[in-house]
Amino acid sequence: MLRRIDRPIRFDRFPVTVARYNRFLEAVRQDGSRQWDHPDQPAEISHEPWQDRLRIPDYFTDPAYQNYPAVCVGYWSAYAFARYEGKRLPTSLEWEAAARGTDGRLFPWGDDIDLNIVSCADSWSGRKLITYEAWREELDRGRLAEAMPGPVDAHPGNISPYGLREMAGNVWEITATMLDHRDEVVICGGSYDNPYRAVQASSKGLARRNGRSNVIGFRCVEDA
Amino acid sequence: MNGEPNSTPGGQRFGYIAERMPHGSGYTGRLSTYVVHDAESGTDHTFMYADIVTEGFRTLHVGERVRFLVDLEEPDRARYIIRLDMPEVEDYYR
Numbered sequence: 448m449l450r451r452i453d454r455p456i457r458f459d460r461f462p463v464t465v466a467r468y469n470r471f472l473e474a475v476r477q478d479g480s481r482q483w484d485h486p487d488q489p490a491e492i493s494h495e496p497w498q499d500r501l502r503i504p505d506y507f508t509d510p511a512y513q514n515y516p517a518v519c520v521g522y523w524s525a526y527a528f529a530r531y532e533g534k535r536l537p538t539s540l541e542w543e544a545a546a547r548g549t550d551g552r553l554f555p556w557g558d559d560i561d562l563n564i565v566s567c568a569d570s571w572s573g574r575k576l577i578t579y580e581a582w583r584e585e586l587d588r589g590r591l592a593e594a595m596p597g598p599v600d601a602h603p604g605n606i607s608p609y610g611l612r613e614m615a616g617n618v619w620e621i622t623a624t625m626l627d628h629r630d631e632v633v634i635c636g637g638s639y640d641n642p643y644r645a646v647q648a649s650s651k652g653l654a655r656r657n658g659r660s661n662v663i664g665f666r667c668v669e670d671a
Numbered sequence: 672m673n674g675e676p677n678s679t680p681g682g683q684r685f686g687y688i689a690e691r692m693p694h695g696s697g698y699t700g701r702l703s704t705y706v707v708h709d710a711e712s713g714t715d716h717t718f719m720y721a722d723i724v725t726e727g728f729r730t731l732h733v734g735e736r737v738r739f740l741v742d743l744e745e746p747d748r749a750r751y752i753i754r755l756d757m758p759e760v761e762d763y764y765r
Contacts (some may be wrong), residue, residue, distance in 0.1 A: 629758070
């Protein structure tokens, strides 16, 4: 399955950080978000992070996390944020093309496994978790209890052929791609609690548009 | 599950997600827990997000079809939850 990106686009080099998202929240708290909201956004949606789900309760207020990816914000908020910055969310095709380049590599940096340049369950565990059973055993024994999002610039080697950072692991990234008849969007790249094989440049998942998670963030693009 | 394999004790079962609660599992109790309804026996079983077998993002919808296992020693719980209604690969590229 070969696909072509016909229009030039400019990606954010890093996932959207807490600091960037907090600036958006300040603007929303002052003037509302109607001018940026998706036309289909349900009335009850708030762009505030889902505080009850946040693994670190002061994630958005403690300055220590300003350079961490914005998480526990869902599709509607990612959409509005992108418009606030004059951008948009990438499609899943654009996202994968930006991560893989044109040579079909497994990871943004190439084909080699390197636990030192990606935040995933294997790197938090310190050993390769080849099977679901191995991952589950690690989880049940509490060895992944410390796993959490990390700074967006923590791994200089986690870089795509186009210079985009931290596309594999750390947090899944929301895209604009929706599936027919399912209120879900495609998310890409895997996260800190997934095994290595799930943090490939082609890794994809599905997230509810109303859902929010500690393992999901996003980045934006603009048409060049 | 019309026409699907039966739900033998300790064997593979088929059913659908009856309830999803936003909290109750994970290290901090802030991750989702679920109830799966066995379509043949009519019994309900609970499970946590980590019981969903996937390499990637773990989530399920109420009403979604799954297959799963139940241990005889722990009949209230389900494990090895596998989603049955996944999209085609091409659907992910739009």
